[in-house]
Amino acid sequence: MESRVxxxxxxxxxxxxxxxxxxxxxxxxxxxxxxxxxxxxxFAQGAEAPFQKVWDNDDDSVYDKL
Structure with missing residues (x-):
């Protein structure tokens, strides 16, 4: 059978x-x-670690349940 290429x-x-x-x-x-x-x-993967500290905090934990 021939290849697709x-x-x-x-x-x-x-x-x-x-x-x-x-x-x-x-x-x-x-x-x-x-x-x-x-x-x-x-780029998104590279930005994940620095933003992790901002995203994971007790003040905003109420939004994690949405």
């Missing part, structure tokens, strides 16, 4: 050259979207 390559081989530019742009868009997602996730 090989199937896509065969489909790409049958596209007109003008369409290949569109496919390349879309791949670049998806890659950028993934990089941004990972960057936001990493």
């Amino acid at each position: 090989q199937q896509l390559i065969k489909k790409l081989e049958h596209l007109p050259s003008g369409r290949l530019s569109e496919v390349e742009d879309f791949i670049d868009f998806l890659s950028q979207k993934d990089r941004e997602h990972h960057m936001r996730k990493d």
Whole structure:
């Protein structure tokens, strides 16, 4: 059975050259979207520890039950 990548390559081989530019742009868009997602996730994880002291306090514990 062919791999998914090989199937896509065969489909790409049958596209007109003008369409290949569109496919390349879309791949670049998806890659950028993934990089941004990972960057936001990493930033959120990095900010978790410093904010833990602010979030976990007795004065605000009433909000933990909401």
